[in-house]
Amino acid sequence: MTTQAVAQSLASGLLMGLIYGLVAAGLALIFGLMDVVNFAHGEFLMTAMYAAFGLYVAFALDPLASAPFVAAAMFVFGAIVYLGVVRYAMSASANAGMVQIFATFGLGIVMRGLAQLLFTPDYRSIPHSWLGGKTVQVAGIFLPAPQLAGALVSLAAFGALWLVINRTDFGRALEATREDAGAVALVGIDRKRIFALGWGLGAALVGLAGAVLAMFFYIYPDVGASFSLIAYVTVALGGFGSVFGAFAAGILVGLVEAATALALPPSLKYVGIYALYLIVVVVRPRGLFGSL
Amino acid sequence: MSESLLDVRGVTQRFGGLVANADVSMQVRKGEIVGLIGPNGAGKSTLFNAIAGVRKPTEGSIYFEGRDVTDLGAPQRCALGVARTFQVVKSFETMRVVENVMVGAFVRTASAAVAREKARATLDFVGLRGRENAMAGELTPPEKRRLEVARALATEPKLVLLDEAMTGLTPAEARQGVDLVRAIRDRGMTVVMVEHVMEIVMPLIDRAVVLDLGRVIAEGPPKEIVRDERVITAYLGERHRARSA
């Protein structure tokens, strides 16, 4: 194996890792905000991919161009899911933890069923996107253009997220709510509104990720399953609820996956990720960057 | 005296930069009722946690019946005879009242029938007869306090740690609480209690240990304690002076 090949593979791992971070960001945001894990997260991603696909088919809109629209639509969708489902799950009188889990799980199953109904279980793809099949060469390393664009979108999204969290009133309210939701109610911040916006923002982030993935990944009703697993691992690695922990952990996951693929047959490409996860669970259960 | 049941030796508990207990030493003799008092945040609950084995202190050691128990966890200390209640009640909400108490009783027996009998007797003792089949979640706050005490007593402890067991009670309920503490002692148990309402504790306790900012600042019979200048400034402060004025 040449150093060239190693560098090549780690570079694609890095790009993929940035995208994984983006996929996980919304999950981490919502978890940190209100201690709820969205078990329909993978299906949110799937929905966003179909949205990008739909816009491509209907208006010949390239995923890169439709990404903002997809994100906006997912924002609305996320807020609706909070107001229509999660809000009630959180107010359950008995077994609240269980209710949340199965309410979002059930939602995910419904979304998958709807996707099958509307689009059939067939694999779809966007054949002629702007960047499809193109590569960029940097220092002798070939980077697939869609992945590169996705990684850049991820970087931009995390940058924007950082600004939103640290520089806006909404961000401050978000931060205050995640520290102490009870106290926040006392100072007049409407908790429900913050939660709804949090779900919107989380869904918008996964919406971006979905649009980006639609450039180079197959689109099918079950596509969310494997990505959601990676997202859980990423969020657990980063430290639950830590958005920027998810960013760093996403990169790590991408790199480990690429390294595993170098050493093991492709069917075992997730082994490295699971091993990493298990080690972290044993050694540092709160995650790499989590504070608990 | 040789009859020292509990011996806390130089216990320090740090939370990051915060020192919640600073070199605390205190002894409790068998059969005593000791009041652990001090302003909010003085470190009383933290000290209880150290004694009950919830958290190992950063420094220092704890002896129970002459044995070093510093490294033992909470369940083992319970088995040795240390029981505690929590300042914020922690009932098993989805279990019945009698079942809550049975959990405590099971530390001495593996038989559910025996545990149930003992739980019933204990509920009678704390005045919760008739409520045993209610769900713990349905109890009123004062009843929940009693349940906490019953659960602790069902473990047949030698030392009972009561953390603000009377906070939030009406004066009449608190008087019943005082009687209950006396009855506990009369059954041969030793009591250390954290309490805020001075009017209630002072006549009840044999001895007070006063904590402030994590340190023991005074120790002695209640009569002397209330006159102690350090205690007055640290704790009784405004309220006491306002009262005597």
Added chain:
Amino acid sequence: MQDADPRLNARRNNLVIACVCVALIACLPLVVKDVYAQNVLVLTLMYAALSQSWNILSGYCGQISLGHALYFGAGAYVTELLFTKFGVAPWFGMAAGGLVAATIAAAVGYPCFRLKGHYFVIATIVIAEAGYLLMLNWDYAGAAMGIDVPVRGDSWAKFQFLRSKLPYFYFALAFAFVAWLVTWMIEESRWGYWWRAVKDNAEAAESLGVEVFRSKMAAAALSAFLTAIGGGFYAQFVSYIDPESVMSFQFSLLMALPAVLGGIGTLWGPAVGAAILIPLTELTRSFAGGSGKGFDLIIYGLLVMGIALGRPEGIVGALSRRMRRSAA
């Protein structure tokens, strides 16, 4: 003197009801002759037992596992590996599978029981998925191709029946009854009380002498053991296993849902839930799902959401609360 303990009476009544139910169900094949319907019966009984097993760890002890497919798969694979490679009768295979699963559960629990709430749930999902991946790649166990259970003829000794489903039906009934009985015994045992205490408030439990970690380990081991018996049974029943058919995530979900529907942490919840859910899923699948249109998923998902949001304490939980109200 205390008057007769209502709870002990209720326990005796429960046992009587269970025995009557078992007797009645045992007579069902006299009426139900259709092979498909018998198939549904077997699955219903099996999921009642599996969900009862899941309920021990997740319902009573409060450690929500969505990775029980791992133990199910362990039971199936150990049974069939021993059967096909060493000719060991499935009876011993199931017992061995149970022990292997209990060991895995302890190994998984050791790091994971320090995790709280969602951290734990996620860990169970990921670890089960890792197990699935390993089985997909383990050549000795057939990897993705799985194991075809060789036909050795109809016999109880080999626990293999080709002509009639009925023996499987009776085994499944016995399995469901045993799982129920184990739960029934646990309810009035020290472990049972400790587990419920751990679920409700671990810190308070510790201060009352409960070894929380050990309690969770014991619940996990017992739960996994029973689940693996189910896996071994299922493998013999369908006589072909591969990672997809015994270890995929849907099994983890299917073990949890009957208990969720019927009432988590209740004695009757899993059985009641399975009796409703399994025939219903089979029906929707055969009527709506054949074309792969996704109707079955939609109905199923709505059901799951409906259960979670509408009846968080489950059917049995809601009923017993109403009975307590009217008694008070």
